[in-house]
Amino acid sequence: MKQRTTDITVGLFMLAGLAALLFLALQVSGLSPKSAKSTYTVYADFNDTGGITPRGRVSMAGVTVGTIDSVTLNKETFQARVAMSIHGDVDNIPADSAAVIRTSGLLGEQYIDISIGGDMESLKPGDTFYSTQSAMNIERLISNFASGK
Amino acid sequence: MIDKIASLGHSGISMVISFGRAGRFLAGVLSGVPRPVAGFPLLMRQLYSVGVLSLAIVVVSGLFIGMVLGLQGYTILSDFGSEAAIGQMIALTLVRELGPVVTALLFAGRAGSALTAEIGLMKATEQLSSMEMMGVDPLRRVIAPRLWAGFIAMPVLAVIFSMVGIWGGMLVGVEWLGVFEGSYWGNMQASVDFRDDVINGVIKSVVFGFVCSWIAVYQGYDCVPTSAGISSATTKTVVYSSLAVLGLDFVLTAVMFGNF
Numbered sequence: 001m002k003q004r005t006t007d008i009t010v011g012l013f014m015l016a017g018l019a020a021l022l023f024l025a026l027q028v029s030g031l032s033p034k035s036a037k038s039t040y041t042v043y044a045d046f047n048d049t050g051g052i053t054p055r056g057r058v059s060m061a062g063v064t065v066g067t068i069d070s071v072t073l074n075k076e077t078f079q080a081r082v083a084m085s086i087h088g089d090v091d092n093i094p095a096d097s098a099a100v101i102r103t104s105g106l107l108g109e110q111y112i113d114i115s116i117g118g119d120m121e122s123l124k125p126g127d128t129f130y131s132t133q134s135a136m137n138i139e140r141l142i143s144n145f146a147s148g149k
Numbered sequence: 150m151i152d153k154i155a156s157l158g159h160s161g162i163s164m165v166i167s168f169g170r171a172g173r174f175l176a177g178v179l180s181g182v183p184r185p186v187a188g189f190p191l192l193m194r195q196l197y198s199v200g201v202l203s204l205a206i207v208v209v210s211g212l213f214i215g216m217v218l219g220l221q222g223y224t225i226l227s228d229f230g231s232e233a234a235i236g237q238m239i240a241l242t243l244v245r246e247l248g249p250v251v252t253a254l255l256f257a258g259r260a261g262s263a264l265t266a267e268i269g270l271m272k273a274t275e276q277l278s279s280m281e282m283m284g285v286d287p288l289r290r291v292i293a294p295r296l297w298a299g300f301i302a303m304p305v306l307a308v309i310f311s312m313v314g315i316w317g318g319m320l321v322g323v324e325w326l327g328v329f330e331g332s333y334w335g336n337m338q339a340s341v342d343f344r345d346d347v348i349n350g351v352i353k354s355v356v357f358g359f360v361c362s363w364i365a366v367y368q369g370y371d372c373v374p375t376s377a378g379i380s381s382a383t384t385k386t387v388v389y390s391s392l393a394v395l396g397l398d399f400v401l402t403a404v405m406f407g408n409f
Contacts (some may be wrong), residue, residue, distance in 0.1 A: 010201060013196070013197075013305065016307030017304070021351070025347060027334065028244065028338065028347070030338025030339070057339075086222040
């Protein structure tokens with residue numbers, strides 16, 4: 001085969017590989033060029049995070065507005081400290097809003113939902129949610145129900 | 150009894166020797182690389198025979214594996230009423246595991262065996278030694294382009310395999326079994342991370358490509374120059390490459406995805 005034909009076929013082969021990688025990036029992993037927009041970090045302390053993990057979603061009225069960055073233990077209060085990055089264009093979350101851990105569906109993954117408060121002040125980068133509501137624990141619910149509390 | 154122990158020791162020593170020879174061989178090949186202009190046409194020809202000609206088997210296998218994953222996943226997930234998660238399952242399985250591993254196994258069978266047989270026959274017909282007589286370094290002229298071609302072609306093939314597999318899964322899941330297309334892609338995008346999943350899969354296939362083509366060219370270069378020697382070297386290439394790929398896959402998965 002002539003060298004030129006070989007070069008062209010190999011070039012097409014490499015381009016196909018590049019296109020496949022692009023497909024995996026954009027369509028499969030949902031990496032969009034505009035997702036590199038600015039975010040800011042806020043914190044929340046929970047008594048029980050349930051199954052919250054980094055990369056989980058943070059939503060507001062069902063719309064995803066950010067992701068969970070890290071879950072660490074605060075050794076002084078023995079609470080879990082969750083850091084989440086919120087999209088920069090959602091900059092008017094009222095300061096008295098609550099962070100609630102919810103489950104999507106019965107067996108779905110857990111996420112953080114922000115229930116809106118009524119304060120005129122809004123959360124600033126680095127702020128901590130004033131009130132939180134921990135993960136619903138089915139076993140605790142059942143035992144409360146069984147003991148009649 | 151003494152003889153048996155002695156033969157055990159002998160086989161142990163010869164194994165260590167062959168590892169050492171393989172390492173020295175690799176060092177010899179890699180140290181001879183930097184001649185980009187003259188070596189480029191050689192590399193292109195090898196990329197064609199190793200990469201482009203493997204494309205057909207990779208695409209067909211990828212399509213069918215994706216379709217089987219779609220069917221099996223649907224059967225299991227629909228028991229829990231969560232058949233919408235099928236996209237996530239197919240994408241994660243393909244991108245993390247099946248893409249790199251199955252491509253490497255196919256590559257060892259399709260391209261690795263051919264490399265070994267070709268180089269072995271060159272050795273048996275004394276083409277390699279006549280090159281040396283003419284002052285051409287066979288490591289540089291024959292071996293290095295083949296090694297680099299395998300190294301470059303494998304990640305490309307693995308990425309194409311994953312893409313075709315995901316598309317095949319969509320064909321079965323969405324077109325045939327009626328999963329909603331939006332939830333197929335949506336669940337996939339929510340759970341697949343570009344750096345953690347896609348890039349780690351590509352890294353895996355780079356490692357596999359390197360190991361497979363190293364084994365293939367070494368076995369060819371080191372074979373006994375007879376017809377029986379070539380056939381046993383070709384067999385060894387496929388067996389050793391498959392074992393190395395599966396073993397390394399476990400190690401790489403433990404490092405990349407194990408949380409400890």
